[in-house]
Amino acid sequence: MSTPRHAGARLVVVSNRVALPRQTATGGLASALQAALRERGGLWFGWSGKLAADTAATVHRLHDANVDYATIDLSRTDYDDFYTGFANGALWPMLHYRPDLVDYQRSYLDGYLRVNETFADRLQQLITPDDIIWVHDYHLIPLAAMLRRRGVKNRIGFFLHTPLPAAGLLIALPNHRELLETLVSYDLIGVHTTRDLRALEDYFLHETGAVMRRDGRMRSANGRLFRGAAFPISIDTAGLAEAARNAGSNRELGQLRDSLEGRSLIIGVDRLDYSKGLPQRFQAYAQLLERAPELHRRITFLQIAPPSRGAVLEYRQIRRDLERSSGHINGKYAAPDWAPIRYINKSFPHKLLAGYYRTARVGLVTPLRDGMNLVAKEYVASQDPEDPGVLVLSRFAGAAQELTDALLVNPADTEEVADALQQALAMPLAERRQRWNAMMAVLRKNDITAWCNAFLQALGH
Numbered sequence: 533m534s535t536p537r538h539a540g541a542r543l544v545v546v547s548n549r550v551a552l553p554r555q556t557a558t559g560g561l562a563s564a565l566q567a568a569l570r571e572r573g574g575l576w577f578g579w580s581g582k583l584a585a586d587t588a589a590t591v592h593r594l595h596d597a598n599v600d601y602a603t604i605d606l607s608r609t610d611y612d613d614f615y616t617g618f619a620n621g622a623l624w625p626m627l628h629y630r631p632d633l634v635d636y637q638r639s640y641l642d643g644y645l646r647v648n649e650t651f652a653d654r655l656q657q658l659i660t661p662d663d664i665i666w667v668h669d670y671h672l673i674p675l676a677a678m679l680r681r682r683g684v685k686n687r688i689g690f691f692l693h694t695p696l697p698a699a700g701l702l703i704a705l706p707n708h709r710e711l712l713e714t715l716v717s718y719d720l721i722g723v724h725t726t727r728d729l730r731a732l733e734d735y736f737l738h739e740t741g742a743v744m745r746r747d748g749r750m751r752s753a754n755g756r757l758f759r760g761a762a763f764p765i766s767i768d769t770a771g772l773a774e775a776a777r778n779a780g781s782n783r784e785l786g787q788l789r790d791s792l793e794g795r796s797l798i799i800g801v802d803r804l805d806y807s808k809g810l811p812q813r814f815q816a817y818a819q820l821l822e823r824a825p826e827l828h829r830r831i832t833f834l835q836i837a838p839p840s841r842g843a844v845l846e847y848r849q850i851r852r853d854l855e856r857s858s859g860h861i862n863g864k865y866a867a868p869d870w871a872p873i874r875y876i877n878k879s880f881p882h883k884l885l886a887g888y889y890r891t892a893r894v895g896l897v898t899p900l901r902d903g904m905n906l907v908a909k910e911y912v913a914s915q916d917p918e919d920p921g922v923l924v925l926s927r928f929a930g931a932a933q934e935l936t937d938a939l940l941v942n943p944a945d946t947e948e949v950a951d952a953l954q955q956a957l958a959m960p961l962a963e964r965r966q967r968w969n970a971m972m973a974v975l976r977k978n979d980i981t982a983w984c985n986a987f988l989q990a991l992g993h
């Protein structure tokens with residue numbers, strides 16, 4: 533076998549969201565890349581998460597545990613147009629099959645392109661010709677094209693962390709071709725699942741005039757060779773399992789356990805995002821309470837939902853809706869000594885979450901669409917092998933392609949979700965173990981290191 537070109541080369545990761553040391557990373561991209569980079573080392577370049585008078589006036593440098601960080605601030609206007617406006621007001625809903633929520637404005641697209649140009653300028657000053665560059669997510673689609681225009685010849689890979697809908701939907705995005713065709717400047721485009729890959733190839737072959745070659749690469753209309761492939765992202769499986777094992781002495785975990793007084797815990801952990809299916813999840817839980825009075829006082833549903841992207845209208849709306857709906861459920865079913873739902877708009881550190889997951893009899897993960905959903909994988913990895921809990925998982929999370937031993941549900945079918953909750957709560961130990969072992973085998977094989985190596989191996993060839 534030939535030596536992959538990436539062997540020994542420095543890895544330069546570029547993403548909008550960067551998990552700076554000692555920050556709680558609420559978002560799968562940040563959690564996953566943090567784990568991948570700590571293992572392999574390299575440079576991580578992206579947004580600092582802060583606003584300043586001017587975009588990228590300074591490049592902030594930091595070194596911690598094998599990783600160099602280089603981050604830039606954004607001006608208020610660039611944050612509004614690039615992050616809130618185009619990336620999360622137009623691209624995110626489109627990529628999550630919600631064209632009805634797309635708020636497309638030319639000024640947002642201009643801001644998006646402007647920030648990508650700034651990323652290209654700053655990045656060019658940080659890289660050397662041997663570096664392998666790995667760009668992440670929908671915020672930075674045109675970055676490679678902009679780097680190529682500046683003469684950068686390095687291998688450049690791209691990974692899309694969201695789902696990719698079918699071409700028939702993508703073409704509803706104004707100027708889709710100008711934007712998406714820039715992807716051909718990458719040497720490799722990674723997506724999570726084979727469904728996303730089919731959509732990618734279909735888009736290029738049928739909408740842009742690219743052709744598929746015998747070796748699996750595509751040739752774009754302007755003659756560039758590039759390739760798409762599926763790499764389901766994963767977690768630090770062994771690390772999570774260890775954190776969950778060791779969480780026992782944590783004071784906050786002890787407080788949660790004491791407060792349960794022997795009740796079975798159902799846990800949900802999601803950014804407060806309309807793609808996560810939270811209103812439907814709350815409705816399914818209410819249906820369970822309605823149909824199974826014998827479960828009253830015997831179960832508690834803990835939903836952790838840190839606020840996210842609050843500058844986008846839909847995110848503020850969903851927050852209000854869920855406050856109403858959780859209040860309604862407690863108002864209707866609670867007793868003086870029992871609240872059926874605990875709903876928390878706060879983020880928790882990974883290590884504590886691992887203990888919470890292990891305490892929960894059921895992990896409830898029901899996004900309407902999700903690129904992968906790392907919470908589903910973290911829940912499984914955190915379980916006690918002797919007494920594992922049950923994962924109820926949406927068919928429309930990328931994770932469902934691998935975690936086929938979860939109880940798979942359609943999140944829009946709230947009766948089905950209520951059925952699955954009932955089944956999970958009553959599941960005998962032997963079946964729980966058998967399902968957990970099967971899922972854990974998948975996660976041991978495809979952990980974050982395997983994911984990172986698979987992508988870089990493919991990019992190196």
Ligand SMILES: O=P(O)(O)OC[C@H]1O[C@H](O[C@H]2O[C@H](CO)[C@@H](O)[C@H](O)[C@H]2O)[C@H](O)[C@@H](O)[C@@H]1O
Nearest residue numbers: 549559560561669693694765902903904905906
């Ligand atoms: O950076 P934010 O705007 O605060 O949002 C957090 C991240 O959300 C999305 O995460 C995705 O990546 C996960 C890992 O691949 C995946 O499991 C999940 O399904 C995706 O939703 C977004 O794609 C990231 O860019 C954001 O940083």
Ligand SMILES: O=c1ccn([C@@H]2O[C@H](COP(=O)(O)OP(=O)(O)O)[C@@H](O)[C@H]2O)c(=O)[nH]1
Nearest residue numbers: 557558559560561563803879880905906907
């Ligand atoms: O309070 C919280 C909530 C979430 N997360 C982490 O945020 C990530 C969420 O990733 P996922 O892929 O499930 O969804 P995303 O938010 O990226 O769409 C997971 O690693 C969670 O452990 C966290 O650390 N603290």
